[in-house]
Amino acid sequence: MKIVIGSDHAGFQMKAAMGDLLRSLGHDVLDVGAFNEDPSDYPDFAEAVGRAVLDRKAERGVLICGSGVGASVAANKLPGIRSAVCHDSYSAHQGVEHDDMNVLVLGSRIIGSKLAEDLVKAFLAAKFTNEERHVRRLGKVKALEAKFAAGLKQ
Secondary structure (H helix, E strand, C coil), rough: CEEEECCHHHHHHHHHHHHHHHHCCCCCEEECCCCCCCCCCCCHHHHHHHHHHHCCCCCEEEECCCCCCHHHHHHHHCCCCCCCCCHHHHHHHHHHHHHHHHHHEEECCCCCCHHHHHHHHHHHHCCCCCCCHHHHHHHHHHHHHHHHHHCCCC
């Protein structure tokens, strides 16, 4: 699978470790930065990861910042990106299975590298179920996104 990874300075070391993990598992990795620990801004990398997924340069993304919260908020501003900060394995796979999550967000200051590895593996092993209730709910999420993207705040 082709995976895009990105992080701000706070997630740089974890991103490097997750990139190594992904390559060891046979995945093709597109690294969109940061490429050092100099101060940087998570929205820039959230956009880069999201664009790679939307442009089909990658099937899924892994995004890392200090807490995971800011990067998740920023990534979800891109129409078509469904990201969530996950710090437990259930959410990492369930987000894909039920909500078709396409970007996993991690907080490098919240979790350790072993848990991050487990979350990435759970995220990548999961598949959207296509069960009627999940398809229905995802359709409603997409309708909300389209409604508000069009400026219809009703």
